[in-house]
Amino acid sequence: MKIVVCLKQVPDSETRVKLDPTGKSLDSAGVSLVVNPYDEYAIEEALKLKEAAGAGEVIILTLGASGAATAIRNALAMGADRGILLKADTANADARAISEALSSTIKELSPDLVLCGKQAIDDDGAQVGPRIAELLGWPCVTVVTKLEISPGKVRAEREIEGGIEVCECALPAVITAQKGLNEPRYASLKGIMAAKKKEILEQDVTLSAPGLVTSSMSLPAGRSAGRMVGSGKEAVPELVRILREEARVI
Amino acid sequence: MATHTQDDVTGVPPMAELSDIHLQVRATARQFSDEVVRPRAAAADESGEFPASNIREMAELGFLGLPFPEEFGGAGLDNLSYMIAVEEISRSCASTGITLAAHISLGCSPIWDFGTPEQKRKYLPRLASGKALGCFGLTEPNAGSDAGGTQTHARAVDGGWIVNGNKIYITNGSVAEVCVFTARTSKEQGTKGISSFIVEKGAPGYRVGKRENKMGLRSSDTVELIFEDCFIPKENLLGVEGQGYKQFLKTLAGGRISIGALSLGIAQGAFEAAVKYSKERQQFGQAICEFQAVQFMLADMGLKIEASRHLVYEAARRKDLGLPYSKQGAMAKLFASEAAMWCADKAIQVHGGFGYMRECPVERMFRDAKLMEIGEGTSEIQRMVIAREILKES
Ligand SMILES: Cc1cc2nc3c(=O)[nH]c(=O)nc-3n(C[C@H](O)[C@H](O)[C@H](O)COP(=O)(O)OP(=O)(O)OC[C@H]3O[C@@H](n4cnc5c(N)ncnc54)[C@H](O)[C@@H]3O)c2cc1C
16 A cells, blocks of 8 residues: 655744744744654554555655755654655745645555645644645545554444544545644654655745745734632632633633 | 864864764664653662663663674664663663663674674674674682783683683673673783683573662663683684783773763763753742752862763774774763762752652762762773873874
């Protein structure tokens, strides 16, 4: 089974982000970059499927700046077979342009399965997986927490509000991974050494003009101070009321 | 740093930025340390139980044979990667850090450096894959800093030696399957009369004695090893007879860098805790990090850690490049261990009364840090080594 995993390099969630002077994108200076956490579930699932089948190939596909090769290396160290880096200036790119570039490479590779994270944690677009499926005319199951592959067929469980939906579709298909799908492995030290010898093919691509333009970005307002509801058992009913009626989190 | 390629004075290439490989090793080690090692550290310190699951999981990830070639079951990485791994693990749990460092630097390295091809083939794959742990028995009741004063005695007999004596304070002593130890093979020749041997757990006449109840590093294994008419076959002589003294000096020179890395990890862990707490704790209507007295402690901690890291990485890098590293290794160990003790002390100060409580991780780090100024050569011995190298150079 040939599996393509789409991987995006994103700022570490622990980085304190700043806006650049244009106010339309993030300041990349001093920001540490990591593999998008949802993509790690996609990588792990691909590796598990390959291991279960006893054969196959896991190809990591990334679109980004040349530094994104580091993220591909991490996936190769986890056990993926090879990587492809589509080098492009993504400063003004929108999800459509990115999905077009990724899907045309995927078409050439003609895999049995494409795995993506359900969304990237930087722009939270959640569009690339479904768009790739649309462009290729393949079925797509999003926010997947359990995946079973039998010859030519996919059975996937996806998280929906208050429950689980079970879907089936044919292969090839696009699946987007949700937390809970698996427990991503650590890159082993031998894996890190082995990854040194694995191929990362770099290709320059030109993205189509964006249909969507970011007009501005702003940082969220600072958190307001906490509020003491009371203490001890007596305070619980009031806390529950506030959480339910004011904060609406339960 | 990237602007010149050669140190004008010494002709040695300057400290490079960490390579991709080093950054990846750091990422894996840091993630494992944060997610797996840290949550277990306080309970292990409290119970004194050996961190067996940490070690098993680290073995699976390839940590236990980190700097040894793949053909011997290692990960094929360099010493700098090894130091980064020890640093990251020790940031969360120094007991796990010293278990790893003693296994690699003291248990495996002598076999890798001095073993015959047969010995390397026989022991390294088991050790490097983590199927077996290693330890190093040098210290004795009457031979500590003066390890050349070894009294453990090996009497030549047909086909080998009969060993009598005891070793104390041996890290991994009771959990190790393979132990490298020193003994006197000849009374006359002073330090030349010492040889190293390999003994395996379960050998008749070889057993574990007293288990130490320690101030810190409480979940690391520290025991006495006893030899009573223990027969060591001649193929278990490590390398060449009479070379034991030279061998352990070299082993300690390398091992010291790993104690530097351990120290660095403890200091970093204490520092991170102090920075975090100083931002959270409010007194006099503001976070205590707003007070200059607290800021100056944080500044000095950050400074000492940065300097330690440069010394430790530089010593490791020199070892990787095949350059002399005795002086740099001793400097790294001395500076980083004193910095760790200082940083752990100040981290407690930043935490105030809470820092004195068992519940607070920096309390453990303070107790763990003290060993760094003692093990693998006390601070006094490091100063002697450094001075000797300086005088030799001039
Ligand atoms: C937790 C722990 C783990 C250990 N693990 C191991 C291990 O795995 N293998 C192993 O072989 N050993 C191990 N050791 C032993 C350790 O290496 C020794 O404790 C150390 O080398 C100091 O020796 P000593 O305890 O005999 O102190 P001593 O040598 O008695 O030193 C006492 C004091 O005298 C000072 N001193 C001694 N000689 C001089 C001198 N010439 N000039 C100035 N000052 C001097 C020392 O610096 C120190 O301050 C371990 C020890 C501990 C505590």
